[in-house]
Amino acid sequence: MLTLASDFGSPYPAAMKGVICSRTDARLVDIAHDLPRQDPRAAAFWLRETIPWFPPAVHLAVVDPGVGTDRRAIATRVGNHAVVAPDNGLARPVVRRLRETAAAADSTATEPPIEAFEISIEDPASTTFHGRDVFAPAAGDIHAVGVDAMADIDSLSRIALDACVDIEFPTPTVDDGTICGEVLVVDDFGNVITNIPGDKLGDIDTVGVNDASVPVVETFDHVGRGETLVTVGSHGYVECDVNQGRGDDAFGLAAGDVVRVSLGR
Amino acid sequence: MLTLASDFGSPYPAAMKGVICSRTDARLVDIAHDLPRQDPRAAAFWLRETIPWFPPAVHLAVVDPGVGTDRRAIATRVGNHAVVAPDNGLARPVVRRLRETAAAADSTATEPPIEAFEISIEDPASTTFHGRDVFAPAAGDIHAVGVDAMADIDSLSRIALDACVDIEFPTPTVDDGTICGEVLVVDDFGNVITNIPGDKLGDIDTVGVNDASVPVVETFDHVGRGETLVTVGSHGYVECDVNQGRGDDAFGLAAGDVVRVSLGR
Amino acid sequence: MLTLASDFGSPYPAAMKGVICSRTDARLVDIAHDLPRQDPRAAAFWLRETIPWFPPAVHLAVVDPGVGTDRRAIATRVGNHAVVAPDNGLARPVVRRLRETAAAADSTATEPPIEAFEISIEDPASTTFHGRDVFAPAAGDIHAVGVDAMADIDSLSRIALDACVDIEFPTPTVDDGTICGEVLVVDDFGNVITNIPGDKLGDIDTVGVNDASVPVVETFDHVGRGETLVTVGSHGYVECDVNQGRGDDAFGLAAGDVVRVSLGR
Numbered sequence: 097m098l099t100l101a102s103d104f105g106s107p108y109p110a111a112m113k114g115v116i117c118s119r120t121d122a123r124l125v126d127i128a129h130d131l132p133r134q135d136p137r138a139a140a141f142w143l144r145e146t147i148p149w150f151p152p153a154v155h156l157a158v159v160d161p162g163v164g165t166d167r168r169a170i171a172t173r174v175g176n177h178a179v180v181a182p183d184n185g186l187a188r189p190v191v192r193r194l195r196e197t198a199a200a201a202d203s204t205a206t207e208p209p210i211e212a213f214e215i216s217i218e219d220p221a222s223t224t225f226h227g228r229d230v231f232a233p234a235a236g237d238i239h240a241v242g243v244d245a246m247a248d249i250d251s252l253s254r255i256a257l258d259a260c261v262d263i264e265f266p267t268p269t270v271d272d273g274t275i276c277g278e279v280l281v282v283d284d285f286g287n288v289i290t291n292i293p294g295d296k297l298g299d300i301d302t303v304g305v306n307d308a309s310v311p312v313v314e315t316f317d318h319v320g321r322g323e324t325l326v327t328v329g330s331h332g333y334v335e336c337d338v339n340q341g342r343g344d345d346a347f348g349l350a351a352g353d354v355v356r357v358s359l360g361r
Numbered sequence: 362m363l364t365l366a367s368d369f370g371s372p373y374p375a376a377m378k379g380v381i382c383s384r385t386d387a388r389l390v391d392i393a394h395d396l397p398r399q400d401p402r403a404a405a406f407w408l409r410e411t412i413p414w415f416p417p418a419v420h421l422a423v424v425d426p427g428v429g430t431d432r433r434a435i436a437t438r439v440g441n442h443a444v445v446a447p448d449n450g451l452a453r454p455v456v457r458r459l460r461e462t463a464a465a466a467d468s469t470a471t472e473p474p475i476e477a478f479e480i481s482i483e484d485p486a487s488t489t490f491h492g493r494d495v496f497a498p499a500a501g502d503i504h505a506v507g508v509d510a511m512a513d514i515d516s517l518s519r520i521a522l523d524a525c526v527d528i529e530f531p532t533p534t535v536d537d538g539t540i541c542g543e544v545l546v547v548d549d550f551g552n553v554i555t556n557i558p559g560d561k562l563g564d565i566d567t568v569g570v571n572d573a574s575v576p577v578v579e580t581f582d583h584v585g586r587g588e589t590l591v592t593v594g595s596h597g598y599v600e601c602d603v604n605q606g607r608g609d610d611a612f613g614l615a616a617g618d619v620v621r622v623s624l625g626r
Numbered sequence: 627m628l629t630l631a632s633d634f635g636s637p638y639p640a641a642m643k644g645v646i647c648s649r650t651d652a653r654l655v656d657i658a659h660d661l662p663r664q665d666p667r668a669a670a671f672w673l674r675e676t677i678p679w680f681p682p683a684v685h686l687a688v689v690d691p692g693v694g695t696d697r698r699a700i701a702t703r704v705g706n707h708a709v710v711a712p713d714n715g716l717a718r719p720v721v722r723r724l725r726e727t728a729a730a731a732d733s734t735a736t737e738p739p740i741e742a743f744e745i746s747i748e749d750p751a752s753t754t755f756h757g758r759d760v761f762a763p764a765a766g767d768i769h770a771v772g773v774d775a776m777a778d779i780d781s782l783s784r785i786a787l788d789a790c791v792d793i794e795f796p797t798p799t800v801d802d803g804t805i806c807g808e809v810l811v812v813d814d815f816g817n818v819i820t821n822i823p824g825d826k827l828g829d830i831d832t833v834g835v836n837d838a839s840v841p842v843v844e845t846f847d848h849v850g851r852g853e854t855l856v857t858v859g860s861h862g863y864v865e866c867d868v869n870q871g872r873g874d875d876a877f878g879l880a881a882g883d884v885v886r887v888s889l890g891r
Contacts, residue, residue, distance in 0.1 A: 097382065101372075105814030107602050107631075107658035107672050115654065117627065124655065125382065125389065128372035133815075134870045149379025149493070161870055164845025207817025225860030240820070264885040284370030285398075315429025315488040330490030340399045340426055362647065366637075390647065390654065393637035407637050414644025414758070428650030540810075549635030580694025580753040605664045605691055 098239050101127035101143060102227060103134065104158070111225070112156065112232040119236030122154070131315050134161045136350055138281050140254045142265045143179075143190040145331050148197045152176030154243065156227075156235040159186055164223035169215035169230050170260055171238060171252060174198060175208045178243045180215070180235040182226070185263030210261055213252040260356035268292045273360040274304075279353045280333070286342025288349045292357060296330030304358030305336055305347060316340070326357075362418035362568055363504050365613035366392035366408060367492060368399065369423070375488070377497040378422070384501030387419070399426045401451045403546050403616055405528045407456025408444075408455040410596050417441030419498040419508065421492075433494050434480035435525055436503060439463060440473045443508045445480070445500040451527030477525055478517035482502060533557045538625040539569075544618045545598070552600050553614045557622060559593030569623030570601055570612060581605070581616045591622075593614070627683035627770050627868060630835060631657035631663065631673060634688070641755070642686070642762040649766030652684070664691045666716045668811050668881055670793045673709075673720040675861050678727045683705030684773065684882030686757075686765040689716055699745035699760050700790055701768060701782060704728060705738045708773045710745070712756070715793030722760040742790055743782035798822045803890040804834075809883045810863070816872025817865050818879045834888030835866055835877060848872065854871035856887075 098116060102109055109129045114302035116122060127146050139159040147155050152175065159184040160167075168183035174194040181187040191210055199207040220229035228304060238246045266275035268291055277292040297303065302311055303326050311319055312326045316339040318326045324346050329335035334357060337343040349355060363381060367374055374394045381387060392411050397403035404424040412420050417440065424446040425432075433448035439459040446452040454476055464472040484493035503511045511517060533542035533556055542557040562568065567576055568591050576584055577591045581604040584590045589611050594600035599622060602608040614620060628646060639659045643769075646652060657676050659857055660669035668867040669689040677685050682705065690712040691750040698713035711717040750759035768776045778783060798807035798821055807822040827833065832841055833856050841849060842856045846869040849855045854876050856864055859865035864887060867873040879885060 097769050099375075101375075106660050107676050108814070110629075110655075110657040111679045113655055114676065114681075118679065118681045125375075127375040127376050130371050146372050146375040146379065149376045149383065151379075151383045165847045222860035224857060228860065276594035284373070313859075317427050317430045317770040327489060330493065364640075366640075390640075390643050391879075392640040395636050411637050411640040411644065414641045414648065415646045549638070561810050583693045592754060595752035595758065 097125060097151065098122035098235060099125045099127050099147065099150060099153055099155045100129070100189070101131055101139070101156070102129045102158040103131045103139065104129050104227060108227065111228045114240075115228055115232040116236040119233065120238045120240040122236070125150070125206050127155075127157075131159055132281070132351070135159065136161070136184045136276050137263050140186050140189045141265065141298050143186065144193045145147075147177075147179075149175040150191050152243065154235050154239045155179045155190075156231055157186055157326075158179055158227040160184065160226060160354050162284040163226050168260075169234065170255070171213045171215055171246065172257070172260075173211040173213075173243060175242050177204060178238050178246055180231050180238065182231075183260050184328050188260065188262045189265070209349065211247070212255050212257040213246070214254065214255045216251045263269060265291055268296075270296075271357060275357040275359070277334070277357065279349050279351050279355055281351050282344045282349070285337075286344045287329065287337045288333060288343045288347055288355075289329060290334045290336070290355050290357075292334040292355075294332050294334055297326070297328065297334060298359070300359055304356070304360075306348070306356055310336070362416065363387035363500060364388060364390045364392050364412065364415060364418055364420045365394070366396055366404070366421070367394045367423040368396045368414075369394050369492060373492065376493045380493055380497040381421075381501040381504075384498065385505040386406065387504045389503070390415070392420075396424050397546070397616070398424075400424065401426070401449045402528050405451050405454045406530065406546050408451065409458045411443075411567050412455050413458050417508065419504045420444045420455075420471070422428060422446040422556070423492040423496050423498055424451055424512055425491060426450065428491050433525075434482055434491065434499065434521070436478045436499060436511065437478055437522070437525075438476040438478075438511060439483075441508050443503050443511055445503065446495050447496075448525050450526040453525065453527045454530070469561055469596040475522050476512070477520050477522040478511070479520045481516045481518065530556055533561075537560075538623060540624070542599070542620050542622065544614050544616050546616050546618055547609045547614070550602075551609045552594065552602045553608045554594060554596060554618070555599045555601070555620050555622075557599040559597050559599055562591070562593065562599060569621070569625075571621055573612070575601070627655060627681065628652035628765060629655045629657050629677065629679065629680060629683055629685045630659070631661055631686070632659045632688040633661045633669065634659050637793045638755070638757065639884050641758045645758055645762040646686075646733060646769075646882045649763065652766070652769045655680075656676070657685075661809070662881070666691070666714045670716050671795065671811050673716065674723045677709075677720050682750070682773065682862070684765050685720075686770045687711040687716055688757040688761050690714065690756060693756050693807050698790075699747055699764065700754065700785070701743045701745055701764060701776065702787070702790075703741040703743075703773060703776060706773050707783075708768050708776055710761050710768065713790050715791040718790065722736045723748050724891075732741065737855055739772050740787050742778070742785050743776070743786040744785045746781045746783065760827045774886040778787075781830075795821055798826075800826075802890060805887040807864070807885050807887065809879050809881050809885055811881050812874045812879070816857070816874045817867045818877055818885070819859060819861060820864045820866070822864040822885075824862050824864055825857065826891075827856070827864060828889070830889055834886070836886055840866070848862040
């Protein structure tokens, strides 16, 4: 299995699929091709929240504002998963999560190592579409030989993981009953996903979100249609949402914004 | 084969695919993930118009404004098709159509029964993403054991079909040469699809649509570019369209609107 | 393998997939279903730039403003590729490219012939959705018997390729250091793709684009974020782009517009 994710929209992903299908007969599954454009940090969030649900596979991920510059192309391995991506931090949160998931699934095992490889970029057909000319060939080749044999591929050179760019999501701070967090992403429904772990809410009924008092509920339909709510979303984080509406509009919040959640209301 | 349909946009369908691929090696085919959002009635129309073209398969369909409330999750079976969905009426029109199609294909057979099962919802990982945590696991499990053995799955309990929520589309009324119908949906092209069966038009050349006189033609390009037309669309219903343009804009019609078609023009 | 491309948006492609899956067990790969709507010329560009990356396959392509009129439905063959499409020129640029690619891959071979067939359109279920009722059945049947045996299919009749509608992209003219080209398409990123071959730029550092002086660079990130640039894009043509922004907005250019590139700046 080979999954594909990018910010390419359409129809560029098709060229990547053609290149891959010319090298291996992998089953292809699209993660998304409308990842937040040119935004490796937000894209890294979505990769971390989707890819670990898959069985072992090669995962191709391209959100690459630095395409054609001297940024590296890398492939990382955790167990039988491989992630092929530009070296801009995109892959590291999902790779960490894959390692945690593997360790949790086999509690007797130590966490599997994360191996990193640089993909050589030799005279690609373009300087602006490495998805097609660098990453797709590498992903196809890794699938063809198998993730457990990827170290044998000539175009891959082992490097230290620490040499690769990392992205870490901010953690919220707490001061006198007020949690100061950040909006990580807004999803397609307009749900505002913060970095505040859901367990911080305890069993409180109402919270303050910036200047508003908002009910804390288990799911959307526990408030009226069009009304605001706070809930612990499917990612485990506090979300500021609207039942059958857009939380981003109602709360005036966008990715990167500060959000203050007061428990004392 | 396992088809997927939802109003999730992107990238949430990927998490469902991961869950499914962890349970079965089904071929995955997307129906659509931009079904009319939070609108089980319009989504039910599109499921009915697309799924019956497929060979026997497990069909996962999630448009679920009541997620996390006490609405049931259900799986229904007709012949070798299974439809997994929230119990909000979404599945019933397509299941009826699948039964009609099966009966028409084998005229010696009686219509196959429709079986219904409740899917147990035990402590899902989230209250807001049952697509990932309830419906995808059920669909994967049904595919893994086979539709003909789905009754044996522990998490499924047989229930009466009549206990499940139904959606029925309205039928038009006729009064003195005027058909009073309703817009069922507007498609991606802006074509206005009514609930008026195409054979109501007979071989008339022109009809009145609300206040306008409009030619009845066999296909779009039989009027000039940008001009309005009435035709019998691919669903068998009267449509109000524009050649290479948007019928919804030209006619001022949206889903749910009343449309009066006068044959006496 | 069977690829699908259309301007149908959603969910109409699902009906085509159902029809295909009822006739053959082909792996399905989507090229795109948001090809430029009702625009066979722009769609033909994208088919030419994506399909040749695939291994031999049946390619279904439907952008069909003339659906239901007397325009023909055709299937063309080059080597082990078949392209099924309306006879409006959509298929011919990609078929030419497939022939060139085949010849380049095997330099000892002569160019393979292009064979053309008319698909009989006998009483289809609709006059407005030949994607489902004419093209998908034909593509499924061709895949089922194999491209090398497609001439044996009863519903296909051999015709002369020259009898089929063609689309040719314009070539730029050069006058006294100024190249007068045309915008072929604008991609999803807003990159303005012209018909000017990249080698026309030579090793120049700056060009004039209409009235503006613009740096010529190897890739986006070689100018500041939000700044304009000219580069040779992944299709081999001169593009007018913006680093992490939209070239079409910055340059005021749209598909079909004339673009004057002056080398003497």
